[in-house]
Structures are given as structure tokens and as C-alpha cells.
Amino acid sequence: MLDLLIQNASLPDGRQHMSVAVQDGRIAAVAEGLQAPAHDTVDAGGLLLSPPFVDAHFHMDSTLSYGQPRVNRSGTLLEGIALWGELKPLLRHEAIVERALAYCDWAVARGLLAIRSHVDTSDPSLLTVEALLEVQRRVAPYLDLQLVAFPQDGVLRTPGGLETLRRALDLGVDVVGGIPHFERTMAQGAESVRILCELAAERGKRVDMHCDETDDPLSRHVETLAHETHRLGLHGRVTGSHLTSMHSMDNYYVSKLIPLMAEAQLGVVANPLINITLQGRHDSYPKRRGMTRVPELIAAGLTVAFGHDCVMDPWYGGGSADMLEAAHMGLHVAQMTGQVAMQQCFTAVTESPARLLGLEGYGLAPGCHADFVLLHARTPAEAIRLRSTRLGVWRRGQRLAGSPAPTAALHLPGRPAQVDFLQR
Template sequence: MFDLIIKNATLPDGRTGVDIACQNGVITAVEAGITAEAAEVVNASGYLVSPPFVDPHFHMDATLSLGTPRMNVSGTLLEGIALWGELKPVQSVDDIIQRALRYCDLAVSMGLGAIRSHVDTCDDELKGVDALLEVREQVKDYIDLQLVAFPQDGVLRDPTAMANTLRALDMGVDVVGGIPHFERTMADGANSVRQLCEIAADRGLMVDMHCDESDDPHSRHIETLAYETQRLGLQGRVAGSHLTSMHSMDNYYVSKLIPLMVEAGVYAIPNPLINIMLQGRHDTYPKRRGQTRVRELRDAGITVGFGSDCVMDPWYSMGTADMLDVAFMGLHVGQLSSREDMAWCFDAVTQNSANIMGLEGYGIAKGCAANLVLLQARDKIEAIRLRADRLAVIRKGKVIARKQLSVSNLSLPGRPESLDPADYAPKSPT
């Protein structure tokens, strides 16, 4: 007897009529017509079963703090940073823990199974670090929470940031972060990248830097990050987050930059919802989109994963922990409109982001962790188009969240009595 069998699933690779058997927290079979008994059987009814969603860029220490101590009136990145500086002294460790746990509840309901959260290390008390280390422990059975030591005010610009960042890493934070474009000079920004990458190399850690979150085409710290990655042998362990200045760079420079990133094995993490909201604020018209060159990065062979960045905090007053919203925005802003492009956007919030975070046992195959999401959609593209409901969220072979099938009842003469939105796509789209 298995712990769980999912019957008649459609998989992200297009296979249909597949059963998935789970035992002791692991997928033990993926095939048609499994006849064994199970403690629980979930009938997928032909809907899409996916590995869990993965958010490779988030700020859990700030989430759900909207309006405290005030609202961001201008809606800009810089006012958000200033507002965060006002919030840090007045919040407690318990405040952060309770907000983060509430967010994790929401995240589970939306099928999120892994989150990489940056945590500010420019607070001498390291309240956010204390809080999120506690949260990481509390949610470990249902969310893989990876923490980045993030000196929000600049590791060189802030006088105690470097010492605090090292303390945070000593306390058990997983990844080295940075924000070179927020240093006082370009030289300081490049120096911060060098020093932080050296720390990561010495400690055997991954790196994830807020890099060039700016409209300034001369903000080119991703070049330094790629160089230091190669110099220190950090290939496959380094991500550049945001990279928004690339949308304003001239094509000739980018034609040099992207191959350098490819050689270095650097990952890219755009954050479509936030990038489109915060960038281009100094423009009148034409107004820049804000999102980095997703298509060009992807086509060059760089692993690109979409992050959500913020939910109801000093920088972004919206958000629902829905990575399909993130993919939906990334698709539109990047004009990723072919069938292949749209399907890839689903990968950008699942497999690609799992690769960036280095998650083990991720996927739908024998031997993978039995972490799955049943979506009210027939394929990956339809999941994004519908922002499909999560009918079941499964962790270690147990259902931890459920939602009723969303069907509208109609009273129209001569028309169907009910409507399932998942059944309204063309049968053979071209």
C-alpha cells in the first residue's frame, strides 16, 4: 500500500493519463494504470500536476508590513528603502516572525514549496536574521526556506554592515548577498562585489546579489560579478538579481556582457512585478519597461528564474504569493508570446528557479521528493493564462492544502449549466 496515489494526471512535459505513487515522502512510480492501494487517492481528472512553485527572490523580513509606519507615497524604490529604514527600529523580532509565518501560510496555499529570502543585515540587532532563522526552522516541514545575508544599505556604505553580514553567516544564513549599485561610487560597488564573492568562496557558499536595479545603463556591476565568479571558481553558485539596467544598455555592450555571463555560469533572476512597477520612474514617454533582457539571456543559455520580490511591503502594495502572476507579468513584459515562450515562463517559476536554488530531489520522477501541486489547468500555458487554482498541494506525499474545483453555474437558455474555465482553450492551438 502506498501513502498516496494521484490518478490520471497531465504532467508539465505533456504526458497525459499518468499516475503518480508516493511512499515515505518520495515518488516511487510515475506511470499509467497503477492499481495498488493507497492510504489516499487523489483523482487529478486530467488536470496538470506540477512540482511546487519556487520563488528565488523574496524579502520575507518586510512582507505584509504595508502601511507601517506609513505608505510609500511616490511608489519609488528609493522611498521604499527609506521607509524600510523607518520600519526597522520599531518592529520586533516577534513582529517579523508572525508576519513571515502568515506569509508562509499563504505561500503554501498557492503551491509554493521553496523560497529564497533576502534578510537585511544593516540592522545592528539583526532582528530580521534572528526572526527568519526561527521561521526557517518552524516551516521546514512544508517550505524550503533559503536565506541570503543582504546588506540593504550597502556593505561598504554602512559602517557596520560587513561585520553584521559576517555575523549573519556565522548564525547560519545560507547565501552571501550584496547591493553594489547602492554603494556611494561605482568603484565601491565593484569592490563590494569582490569582497563579498571572496567571503562566499572562503566559506563554500552561494552568492545572490541585487545587481544593477537601476535605469542607469552605466550601472554594470553584473560584469564585475561575472568576472569574480570566474576568478574565484564560483561557477554555478552565483545569481544576479534584477539586472534592470540591462534594459537601458546599448546593444553593443550587451553583446559583450551576455557571453561573459554565460562563460561564468551566472544565473539571472528578474522580478517582473516589481521591476515593471519601480523602474522607469524618471521617464515621461516613451517609458521604459523595467524588466531585463529575459529573451536574450535565456537564448544565450543562461538559467533564468522569475522571482516575486515583494508582497504588501514598503516597495509593493500588492501581491498574493502567486508565482503564476509573476510568470504572467514576465510573459507580457518580455513579449514572450510564442507557445514555446509561454511554456518556458512556467519553467521560470518551477524547474529553473529550483536549479538556481540548488534544490535536491525536485521534479516528477521516481526518486524525487513527493512535493506536488494539482492545478485546475490542462497544460503549462493554460496554468499561466488562468492563474489556475491550486486544487491540492502535496508535501512529502501528504496533502497539506486543498481547494474546491472552481466551476461557474450558468442559467442561460440553450447553453451549458456549468463552466470549467480549464475547458475553454482551443483544442489544438497553433
């Protein structure tokens, strides 16, 4: 007797009429038309069953704080950083925890079951670190929360910044972060990359660095990040997030840079919603889009993920924990409208970020964790188009959330009584 059997599902790779059998929290079998007794049987009705969504880049310590203590008037990255600095003295442990838990509730409802969150280590009190470590413990039964030690004000620019970051790692933070373009000089930025990568190598940690989040084409710290990754043998364990300066770099330099990144097996996270919002603010017209070169990086064999980055915080007043919203924006900004490209955008919020986070047992194959989402769509492209309703969300075979299928009533002569927005 199986614990759970999902029948008549379409899978992201195009297979149809598939059944997924679950036993003891793991996928026991994936086969077409499988019939077997189960405690719970779900007919997917030909709709899309996907591995859960994964957010490779988020800031949970600031989420849901929009308007505190004021709104970002210019909409720029630098005012957002300044505003976060104004908010930090007002933060309280309990409030951070409650906001983060509320966001995790949203995430589970959206089928987002793994998040990598950067947490600010610039304050010697490590208030935000201790709060998110508590959140990490509390959500562990239903959501994988991976924390990055992120020196928001610059690890060298901040007095004692490196020591504070080390203390955060000692407390149990998972990943080493950085922000080289925010150091006082380009030379200090490069030095910070070296120091932080050496620290990660020494401690056996992964690296995820805010890198070149600027419109300045001369911000080239990702080159240093690729070099240090190669020098220290950290291949496949280092991620460069944002990389928006690549949007402004000349093509000749990029023709050298991308092979260096590929040699180091760098991961890349673009944040379409926030990159398109914050970049190009100093342009008149034409305005730069700002997002990094996603199609070219994928074509070079790099693992590229989309992150949500911000939801209702000093940098961004929108968002709802919906990774399909990030994929939808990424598809448009990168002009990835071909069939293969749309599939890649879906992969950028599922399999690719799972690879960057090093998630064990992720996927829809026998032996994987029984974690999946049933979407009101038949294909990944349709899921992105509709930002599909999550009809069911399961973790380890247990149903955590779900919403009814969206329909709209019609009162039109000679037309159907309702529409569900699916392509026939």
C-alpha cells in the first residue's frame, strides 16, 4: 500500500499521463499509467507536476518591512542601502522572526520550499543573524532555508566587518557572502573577494557573492571571483549574484569573461524583478535593462537561476513569494520567448537554483524526496504565462497547501459558462 499516488500528470520534461508513487517520504516510482493501491490517490487531470520552486537569492531579514521608517523615494539601490541603515537601529528580534515566518507561509503556499537568504552581518550585535537562525530552525520541517553571511556595508569598509562575518559563520550560517563593488575602492573590492573565498575554502563553505550590482561596465569583480574560485579549487561551489554590470560591458571583454566563468564552473543568479527596477536609474533614454546576460551564460554551460531578491522592503514594494513572477519577468527582460528558452526560464526557478544550493534528493525521479507542486497549467511555458495557481503542494509526501482551480464565470450568449485560461 503506497502512501500517495499522483496519476495522469504532465511533467516538466514533456512526459504525459505519468504517475508518481510515494512511500515513506520518497518517490518510489515514476511511470506511465501506474496503478497501485494507495492511502491517498490524486488525479492530476493532465496538469503539470513539478519539483518545488527554489529561490536562490533573497533577503529575509528585511522582507515585509516596506515603509519602515520611510519609502525609498528615488527607487535606487544606494537609497535602499541607506534606508536599510536607518531601519537597522529600530529592528527587534521578535519582529524580524515574525515577518520572516509570515513570508515563509507565503512561500509554502506558492510551492516555494527552498530559499537561500542573505542575512546582514554588518552590525556587531548580529541581531538579524540570530533571528534568522531561529527562523531556520522553526521552518525546517517544511522549508529548506539556507543562510548567507552577507556584509551589506562591505566586509573591509565596515570596521570589524571580517570578524563579525566570522562570528556569523561560527553561529551556524551556511554560506560566505560579499559585496565587492560596495567597498571603498576597486582594489579593496578585489581584496575582499580573495579574503572571503579563502575563508570559504578554509571552512569548507559555499560562496554566494553580490557581485557587480551596478551599471558601471568597469565593475569587473566577477573576473576576480572566477580567478579565486579556480585558484582555490572551489569549482561548482561559488555563485555570483546579480552581475548586472555585464549588461553594460563591451562584447569583446565579455567574450573573454564568460569562458573564465565557465572554467571556474561559477553559478549565476539573476534577479529579474529587482534588476529591471534598480538598474538604469541614472539613464535618460535609451534606458538599460540591467539584467545580466542570461541566454549567453546558459549557452556557455553555466548554471543560471532566477531569484526573487526582495519582497516589500527598502528596495522593492512589490512581490508575493511567487517564483513564476520572477521567471515571467526574466523571460521578458532577456527576450527568452522561444520554446526552449521558456523551458530554461522555468528551470531557472526549479532545477538550476536547487543545483546552486546543493539540495540533496531534489527532483522527480525514484529516490528523490517526495516534494512537488501541482500547477494549473499543462506545460512550463503555460505555468509562466499564467503564474499558475498551486493546486497542491507536497513535502515528503505530505500535503502542505493548495488552492482551488481558477475560473471566471461568463454570462455571454452562446459562449461557455466559465473560462479557466488554459490553452486548448
